[in-house]
Every structure is written in C-alpha cells, then in structure tokens.
Amino acid sequence: MDMRANARGVLLSGNQAVAYGVLLARPDVIPVYPITPQTPILEQIIELHSEGRMKAELLTPESEHSAMSACIPASLTGARVFTATSSQGLLLMHELLHYASGARSSIVMCNVNRTPASPWGFWPDQLDSLAQRDTGWIQVYSESPQESLDGVIQLFRVAETANIPAMICHDAFYVSHAVEPVEIPSQLTVDEFLPPFKPDIRLDTTLGRSFGAPADQRNWNNTRRDLDAAMATVPDLVSEAGRLWGDLTGRHYAPLEEYRMEGADVVIVTMGSMCGTVREAVDAMREAGVKAGMLKVRLFRPLPMAALRQALEGVPCAIVLDRNYSPGTGGILHQELKSVLFNMKNAPRLHGLMAGVGGVNVSPAKIGELVAQYRDKEPQVGAIWVD
C-alpha cells in the first residue's frame, strides 16, 4: 500500500485544521497565548499534546509579547517553532515581529484576522495583519480550512529555507470556525515534503555565534539588504512549495490564483474568505453573460509584483475588494495594486472598494451589484465605502 495515499477526509474547522497541520510539521517549541477567535488552535494543540501525539515543548507565558519573545531565540537555536494569535495579540507582538525578521528566525505563525479595538469587536477584518506588512514577515492569506492546513506545512518549508518568519492568516469565524471536510495528509507525505530544520547559523555552544548585538550603520543597512535579497526569493519558494505539495497531495498552490479569468473584462481582486463569496458571484455573473473573473492574492508579503502585472495585463477593469480600512488612504490591497500597476501599459481601470470592513456581511448578490455599478466607471484615486 502506498503510505502516502492514506489521506483522510474529516470535518474540521479552520483552526483545528491549522492544529493538524502543526502536528504533522513536528514542531519542537510552541509558545502560545489564548485570544478569541484563535483559542481553538491552542486548545486543539493542547489536546494533541496531552494525548501524547504532539511532542513539542509547550510554553504558555503571560502575554503574546513574551510568547513571541520566546519564539525568536527558540527558532534561532534551531528548533522548529509555531505560534498562533489574533488581533490585539498580534498588535502586542508588533515590536517582536520586526525583531523576528531582523534576527532571521524561521517561525511560522497563524494569525486569525479579527478587528482591532477600540471599540472591542471579534469580527473578520484583515487590518490586524495587514498593518504588520512592514515587519518583514511573509504573509499568506487562506480561504478555507484545507488551505490553512496545507499552508502551515508549506510555510515551514518556505520560512526555513529563506530564514524569514511566515504568517498564515485566515479570517475570524468564516474560516477559523467554519467546519468543512478536510483531507489530512499522512505523516509520510509531510515528512517527504518538509525536511528537518537544520540552520547552519544558530545559537549553539559548539559554534559560539551571537545574535542581535549592536551593529554600526553600514552593518545594520546590510542586514536589510540581506533580508531584501532573501525576500526576493520567496515568491519562487512559495511557487515551488505549492507545486511540490500539489504533486504529493493533488492540491496545487501558487502565490496567485486565477478563477475564470479567461477572456474576462472585469476581474475582482481580493484575499481570504472573501474569495469564496467572489467565486459564487463570478459563477452567477458568468451565467448571466457577464465576463467576470477573480484574482486571488494568496501571497501578500512579499507582494508577487511580476505575477500580478502579468495576470492583470490587458484586463479592461479590475475591482479590489478590501476587508480592511487604513485611515487616511483606504483599502490596503487597493493601495498595493496601484503601486504594482504603476507605469504599466494596458493596465486595467482599477477600483478600490472597502467591502465588509468590521465583518459586515458581503453577499454574492452584493458583489454582482458592485460589479454592475463600477465596471464601466472611471476609477477614483481613493477607495470607496460600499457596504
């Protein structure tokens, strides 16, 4: 019997799926602090750990700040490290997020996208992680429990190759708590895909190397040039990981995913759980004779600029749906796309719509209406509230 073929289909929430991905990745250290709606990840990990199935060192410190402070040197010591958080927890980690990438750690973290306070809210909105876009973390946005499980495993491979920490983000409740049939790959498959983590440079008594000591201007500058060079390799690493994973499991992934874009004269660009809604809207529009398609941005950091330009070249109209609001500029993906398309011949007319900010529901029908309303309009520079 092919041991790889024993993938099982079970009903899992997005958070449980993440925990199973973590289990299969065989992490060594997991520092983690609870926060709604991430807590089921922590609980599932603790359950797997108490059953003896997960062997990792579990650390439950007093805050996310300490959780991330523990993650970084654990990773630098050569341990495979996972953590998970959401919203306030991610924001509290902010100082250490910069530290983690500057120190070239290879942590994988799941962030459950939730509105940041104030006021308090628990709703799907991607501002928490998008606001970390300059911290030097790889960011991948997942649409479904299956993608989250697969993504955790792929990201360990990418993070540990590039020595850049990586975040997999999935939306509160829509993905974190929604239950779907999920294929759990066999341990053999994962072991074949994910080699053990063995960094050459690490905290090790036999090596005697130190990390993070004060550097002069030139050396500090060099650390960022090195990080930049490593970041530049990430889109290819993500593509390669997605291809390899696809060969092993039948589920292929790429930095971007095109859905029904053949001959499309309007393309909706979005991330995360919104993609599921857009798929339905696109099907309905195609049915009604509207040539609509979707471009899903899975890899957001580093932004796959070349691939985005290629995908959108010659498309007459693109509409970005942003489930986030950056005060003073608008939707963040919209801003990013404007910069990507700068100076491009045959660039689409680009509309930025803020849809579903704060977790407000956006239905497929609503998306159909928005497309009808904006596809032939001249675009505005700024983003527009539409929900």
Next chain:
Amino acid sequence: MELISYQDEGQFVSGHVACGGCAEALAMRVILNTVGSDAIGVVSPSCSAVICGGYPMSAVKIPMFHTTLESAAASASGVKRALVAQNKPDTTVLCFAGDGGTYDIGLQALSSAAERNEDILYICFDNEGYMNTGGQKSSSTPLDAVTGSTPAGKTTRKKNLIEILAAHRIPYIATASPSHINDMRAKIEKAKAIRGTKVIIVLIPCLPGWGVADNAAVRTARKAVEAGVFPLLEIEDGVNYRLSVSEKGDSIESYLKEQKRYRHLDADHIARLQAETDFEWRRLQQRVADSPARNP
C-alpha cells in the same frame, strides 16, 4: 450568621450578561454602590468587561473606559492624572481586571503604577483562570486545578501576588470574598479614603471554569475562606498584616468537593494540597504576628 448591611444606590443595574448565579456580578454591585457616583472606571477584557455591557448598553452607572488586556493600571493612572490636572483629585478611579489581566499580562503595568503609588483603586476579580477565552490557566490558577490548558491539572502553585504587591509597600492591599459582603464593603470604604495605590483581590468561583453548581458560587467562596485556602486579609504599607477571619477549619475537602476542576484528585493529592494550605496559613500567621503595628 451576620446580617448584610448594604445600601443599594442603583449604581449597577439589571440586564447585565454574567452567567446566571455568578458571584462576580454580586461583587460588582457591592463595590460600585460602595464607591458611589463620583468615580470613573477602567476595565480590561475579562468577565467584568462583559458584565459592564456591550455597546450601546451599560450595566454600570459610572463612566467606564474599556482598555486593553495588559494596560488596566496604566490606563487608570492616565485617567487619574487627567482628573488631577482638571482639579478633580477626589474622584475615585477604579480598575476592574481579571486575574489574567493582573497576575499575568498586566503585572508589569500594575507593578509600575504601584511603584509610583498612583492614586487608583484596583480591583482584581480572581476567578483563577482566563474565563473570557473559555477557561485556560493563568498564573493565578492553583496547583492541581484542571483548566483548558492544564488538562491533567496545573503542576505549579498559584502565584503569590499578595506578597509581590506587599513588596511594593503600597498603602493598602486586601482580599475579599462575595461570601463576606460586609467585610468587602468595609474594605472598599477604607480603600476609598486612602490616597495612593490600593489593590483588592476578590475571589470569584467561576461556574463553568471551576465546575461549580449554578447555586454554589457564594457557598464555594465561603468554603475557600473558611478552609484557609483564600484567607481574608488586609496589608497596610506592605508590612502590617491583619486577618479579617482569623480562624480556619481543619480540612479543605469540602471546598474541593464543590468543584469539578479538582475531581481527579486522589487522597495523596488532597493531602498535599492540605499541607500546602496549612503551611501558607502558618506563614500568614507569622506575618500577622511580626507586623510592626503589633510590635511598637
């Protein structure tokens, strides 16, 4: 049985969303009515924040500022300084925080405020775990208690926050229990009249978190006090200790029996917890005896 003497001024109203039978709502009622209307509250994410109410409703009459989990004492310091700047130094600034927000993530801010002796009245509702997120351990969770993150029972002791606070030499520290309302009220009144940092830790048996029957919260709290597991005390200036209930019973078993979080314990474990309780009680007696106020 003592009579409860307590005047309800309507500072805490019905419609709040505490679990039916939760003693935290009872404690909040007593505290808010004792503090009165010249007060501003700061609350960090916890059951008390939920009980205070979600927008646009509020179960408390005083204005509340909902802050972040790690910041209650720092935010309260900010409110107090603003009031002082506006020449309103007599307004009480009250903090509501859970044990997670106090013993764990908020300890740094609390220590700093205590060291500066900020004029705040800090109430910690100690339900010995993170109940808002579904019942994980905090550093206030006692030895052997089962929580969502300690499925086999916690292997370390409850953090002795009282001694940590005493080491800051703040003017007033007390513990209180919803089973001893007059004592709680007297401590709030006393604290209110003191300038500087006051911290009162209120024991809250959590119905789902501890596995306590819906009608047993106050009884469980009483048993915790009477068994000496949660002594009712006051500490002035970090050195003068006084016990409000100066006797304790011989056995903690009846207290443990109220709670599912201790259901897994065998006789050996119970004996060990008993020994721990007896040891801590003797230590406390010694602190009382050694208090400078008793040895002028």
